[in-house]
Amino acid sequence: MQADHHSVSFGNEEEEFYYHRIHRKRPFERNNHYHGTYEIYYLISGERSYFIKEKLYSIQAGDLILINKFDVHKTSGQGDPEHERIVINFSDSFLGSGHPFLPAGLLSMFDQDQPVLRLRPSEQDSVMHILDSMAAEILNRSPAFEHMLRLQLTELLIKANRLSASAIEPASPSLNPLHQKITDVVQYINSHYPLKITLKQLSDTFYISPFYLSRIFKEITGFTIVNYIQLTRIREAQRLLLSTDLRIVDIAETVGFESLTHFDRTFKKMTSMTASRYRKLNSQQ
Known part of the structure; x- marks a missing residue:
């Protein structure tokens, strides 16, 4: 099952929930874009440049990026084009205003000035465990798997919220x-x-x-x-x-x-x- 996780796609980035994992070996650059959903980007391997709203960041494997609704962003190559990443998009309505496990103000972390979290190895393992569990739910399509995805996304958001206050070596904007x-x-x-x-x-x-x-x-x-x-x-x-x-x-x-x-x-x-x-x-x- 683990090997299958290297290519997973579910949903659409402008709809309620979207999960996409891909491993690329050739140069890839997506045009600047924005959408009405929140985005979580996790770089598993490689290096990338990331233009977010008004700043350019150099990101490396293990970086977690939080992008707010309607923020313009764009990824491009940096050095070796090979990289693997996971993108999750979700709407305000996916978790629901009445979701009992969603702490008040949790999504405010998407509005912070520092969108890039540089994680310690143990934190990377913890985040990957959640992301792999989400992929398994998508691939297996067990009964009520979409409800499980909501719970897993909530767990990921709480984890990211905690990390946003303690992440080490935040990636600095390019000084070029x-x-x-x-x-x-x-x-x-x-x-x-x-x-x-x-x-x-x-x-x-x-x-x-x-x-x-x-x-x-x-x-x-x-x-x-x-x-x-x-x-x-x-x-x-x-x-x-x-x-x-x-x-x-x-x-x-x-x-x-x-x-x-x-x-x-x-x-x-x-x-x-x-x-x-x-x-x-x-x-x-």
Whole structure:
């Protein structure tokens, strides 16, 4: 059974629960993306670079990464491309608001500034035991296995919450000056997205030529500057659609769109649905 665990897939990352384990030997790089579910990423072997929200991290085997809903993230190679990892995504509704074993405030750890936990060997063994047990439930499909997955996920979350307060040697963001400069640009966009932001304005603010800024921003983040600004606005619009009763026209203005038509077109392009349909399908009851 253990050998079968090296390739396991269950669910979809945008649905209630998703588990995916894979061992890759060839170069692999996923584009920047985000989703409306929480993500737990565990690197079993190898080394990777991880861009999360606005910082770049170097991660190694045994690192546990916690990614909040709607946080932009991207993995890419670092050295030898061979690596093995496990990804778990889950929604707010998967464990249920009335789950008797879910401590209050447990998910707040996904909102911390340090998303990468560097685990001791004994902690790695403990985490892998839970992850392997989840894989066994998925592969065997025993009666009520999905209920068991909920219990195992709760155990993993409690374990991660404890480790977030005691993990040693947290992985530091890359100190590469170029990466730091782009981090500063990303932070600026994240703070000023409701306002009009132009390439010239960013160029003047950060003392980089427009051409060079455009090129290195795309190389490091995977986005053009215009696309990243639009993504940031749409990501905030999604949050407001789910967490407020604001009218869609007011949300469009709040996140920085000058017209509802432009907002509607951009929202549908990025999410494959209208804002009203997104609110209807995803609003929690």
